[in-house]
Amino acid sequence: MVADMAGSSEKFKIVLKPVTAEAVPSGDAVKVATGGVQIDVYPEREAGGPERGLTPLGLLAASLASCEVLMSRLVGRMLGYNGFDVRVAVTADIQVAEGLRSLSIRYVFKGVDMDTANLIVSKVKELCPVYNSLVRNGVSVEENVEVE
Incomplete structure (x- = not known):
């Protein structure tokens, strides 16, 4: 992505690498891993998920x-x-x-x-x-x- 800021001669370029995420079942949740971090993700509350959680x-x-x-x-x-x-x-x-x-x-x-x-x-x-x-x-x- 290349951008030219209005009112500025500065340009910057951000080249993003592909992002990968992996999800595997873990009880009622799903373990999701991306960027070296793992989190638990739950179903929406309306679909039987818990009151709290991602x-x-x-x-x-x-x-x-x-x-x-x-x-x-x-x-x-x-x-x-x-x-x-x-x-x-x-x-x-x-x-x-x-x-x-x-x-x-x-x-x-x-x-x-x-x-x-x-x-x-x-x-x-x-x-x-x-x-x-x-x-x-x-x-x-x-x-x-x-x-x-």
Whole structure:
């Protein structure tokens, strides 16, 4: 991925290697391994899973939220904004037979003004591979940017 930041002559290139994950049954859960880390993943509560624990759909929302935070920090630094914080909350509307229908993403920035927060989010949307994988496949996204 190559990006040219608006208002900056800086370019950066991130070449991502293929990602591999492996899942094997383990009692009521599934052991999932990727990146040298292993976690237990459970069925959704509506499908008989426990009240607490990671689920495939929760991991999908968490993947997007974490990618948005990581990319926000990267973009902010590249644009010369240091010392800001960002929190991202993702709500996903997913149905078993239909799949992912829509996403709601809430960005809360601290340490930058609204114009800067919106600039960072606009660049993140261009660069985040998780966001783009979802949006390019027709997922509707509602975004809310806030500054504290």
